[in-house]
Each structure stands twice: as C-alpha cells, then as structure tokens.
Amino acid sequence: GGSPHEEKKVRRAAAAVKKLNTMNGFLEHRYAPWVIAHTKRGEETITLLKLCFKALGERGLSDISLNDVELWRTEASKSGLAKSTINRRTAALKALINKAVDWEVIESNPIARLKALKVDKKSRVRYLSDSEEDYLRIALVNREEHRRMKRESGTCWREVRGYDPVEHVEDPEDYLKPIVLLALNTGMRRGELFSLRWVDVDLGRRQLTIVGADAKSEQTRYIDLNREAYTLLVEWQKRWGNYQLVFPNPRTGEQFDNIKSAWNGLRET
Numbered sequence: 001g002g003s004p005h006e007e008k009k010v011r012r013a014a015a016a017v018k019k020l021n022t023m024n025g026f027l028e029h030r031y032a033p034w035v036i037a038h039t040k041r042g043e044e045t046i047t048l049l050k051l052c053f054k055a056l057g058e059r060g061l062s063d064i065s066l067n068d069v070e071l072w073r074t075e076a077s078k079s080g081l082a083k084s085t086i087n088r089r090t091a092a093l094k095a096l097i098n099k100a101v102d103w104e105v106i107e108s109n110p111i112a113r114l115k116a117l118k119v120d121k122k123s124r125v126r127y128l129s130d131s132e133e134d135y136l137r138i139a140l141v142n143r144e145e146h147r148r149m150k151r152e153s154g155t156c157w158r159e160v161r162g163y164d165p166v167e168h169v170e171d172p173e174d175y176l177k178p179i180v181l182l183a184l185n186t187g188m189r190r191g192e193l194f195s196l197r198w199v200d201v202d203l204g205r206r207q208l209t210i211v212g213a214d215a216k217s218e219q220t221r222y223i224d225l226n227r228e229a230y231t232l233l234v235e236w237q238k239r240w241g242n243y244q245l246v247f248p249n250p251r252t253g254e255q256f257d258n259i260k261s262a263w264n265g266l267r268e269t
Contacts, residue, residue, distance in 0.1 A: 021105060023064065023096075024050075024057040030103070031096055040213075045092055052076075052089050061097055062106040069093070069111050083117040090114060133184065139269045140177045147174075175247050176262045178236050185229040194256045196246040198237070206230050 020029060027049060036042035050057070053072065056064055069090060076086050090111075097109045128136065158164070179193055188196070192210050200209040203225075212220040225233070233246070240248065249256050 021060050021062075021100075022058050023053065023061055026061055026100055026105060027057075027096065030105075031099055034099070048089060049092055049096060053093055061100050062108075062110055064097070064110055066111055066114055069114055073117070083119045087116045087119065091116070128184075136180070136184075139266055140180060143266055143269065144174075144177060175250065175256075176259065176266065178232050179247055179259065180266075181232055182229055185226055185232075186223050188223070190258075193247060194245075197244050198241060198246055199244075201233060201237075201246060203230065203234060203237070 020026060027046065032042075032046045035045055039045065055072075056068060059068075073086055073090065076089075077083070094109065094111055094114065097106075097111065100106050101109050182188065183190075183193060186208065188208075188210070196208070196210075200211060202209070206225040208223040208225065210221050210223065212218050236246070240246065243253060245253075245255055247256065248254065
C-alpha cells in the first residue's frame with residue numbers, strides 16, 4: 001500500500017543527511033565556510049584536517065571514537081611528530097566536532113574527554129650565539145652582493161648583444177635582510193612581521209604596535225625600536241612606504257604566506 005517513488009525519495013533524503021553528517025560532508029559544506037570567515041588561518045585549518053584525519057573522513061561525526069584518535073596520536077608520535085603539534089591537530093578536530101554539537105548536527109562530542117598530551121612548557125629557549133649572529137649577518141650581506149653582481153652581469157650580457165636594458169626597480173627577494181634584522185632586534189614572530197603595516201609604525205616615537213588581531217596571544221603590545229631597527233625602517237620606508245604592508249610580496253603586493261625558499265637558501269650558504 002506504499003508508494004515506491006515516495007519511499008525512494010525518503011531513502012535519498014536520509015542518505016543525503018547521513019553524508020552531510022560525516023566528517024568530510026560536514027567539513028566541506030558547513031564548517032569550511034564558517035572557519036575561513038571567522039579565523040585567521042581558516043584555509044590552513046581545513047587543509048590540515050583533511051590531510052591528517054583522512055581515514056576518518058567517511059565516518060559519521062558521532063561515530064568517531066576516543067580510540068580512533070588515540071590510534072592516530074600513536075602513529076603520529078611514531079612518525080616523529082612533536083607532542084605540541086599533535087595537540088594542535090587534535091584540538092582542531094575537537095573544535096570541528098564541537099561546532100557540530102553547537103549547530104545541533106549531533107547531540108554530543110564523542111571525543112570531548114580527550115586530554116592533550118603533556119608537553120614541557122618551560123623547555124629551553126634557543127638563542128643565537130654571538131658567532132652565529134655574526135655568520136647570519138655576513139650571509140645576508142654576501143647574499144645581497146651576489147644578487148647585485150648577478151644583475152650587473154645580466155645587464156652587461158644584454159648590452160653586448162644590443163638588447164634593451166632591464167630596469168631593476170625591485171629585487172624579488174630584497175625583503176629577506178630587513179625582515180631578518182627586524183626580527184633579531186625586536187623578537188617579532190614571523191606572522192607579526194608579515195602582517196605589520198606602516199600605520200602601526202611610529203617612527204617619530206620609535207615604536208611599533210603589534211595589533212592583537214595579528215598576534216599569537218591576541219593581545220596588542222608595543223615594541224620600542226633600537227637604533228638599528230629604527231634606521232632599517234627609515235630606509236625601507238623610502239622604497240616601500242606607498243604600500244600598506246611594511247613587507248609586501250614584491251610580485252603581488254599582498255601579504256607573504258612564507259619565505260621558506262629565501263630563508264633555506266640563506267641557511268645553506
């Protein structure tokens with residue numbers, strides 16, 4: 001006495017709901033848009049969740065167990081992943097499931113009782129020795145000199161062959177030296193350097209403002225500039241003062257994501 005057509009529609013609707021309630025379904029269709037819009041590293045978080053917990057992707061959110069996560073942590077630890085990194089990744093997973101509870105997708109978080117691994121919060125801080133800092137500064141100077149000579153060689157090569165000269169207005173990697181030296185003199189984190197804007201630089205008072213939204217602690221703080229940091233920024237402003245960012249990507253004018261290639265190249269010298 002039933003309708004096969006209606007029953008089929010009901011089954012399809014139930015299957016669609018079930019798929020949306022899997023980790024991948026919820027992540028893709030509901031959590032990703034929210035986390036990207038409301039957090040600074042939303043896209044990075046989504047990528048991390050997809051890669052790290054790929055094996056749980058087709059599981060229903062309420063079916064993910066403490067044992068599943070414990071097994072993942074064991075394998076991650078065996079692969080050499082640091083405890084602090086493991087904690088950050090499991091915290092991201094817990095946050096995703098907590099949001100599913102908040103939005104009434106599931107009734108409770110099955111891994112709510114998961115405790116973070118114990119880490120040494122007072123581990124030894126690694127500082128550069130005087131000789132290491134000297135080597136670093138020498139490498140920065142040598143790198144600039146090498147790039148200058150390379151540009152001059154290219155210019156001569158074009159002149160000999162009658163080609164039009166190339167105007168070297170911006171060196172694509174000229175940012176490395178000022179970023180490194182400012183970090184040495186202020187202790188600023190990488191993300192704080194990348195997001196630093198000229199409106200946050202008060203050369204008159206010789207002071208930087210690290211806006212809470214850009215800081216790891218989410219607390220605004222102020223940094224006094226010593227002589228080297230002040231002089232560096234005065235000279236840098238002459239070239240890049242028309243941009244909002246102090247250290248824009250020369251190719252795009254946008255904020256850097258990372259400078260790994262330039263930094264790793266410097267470390268190898």
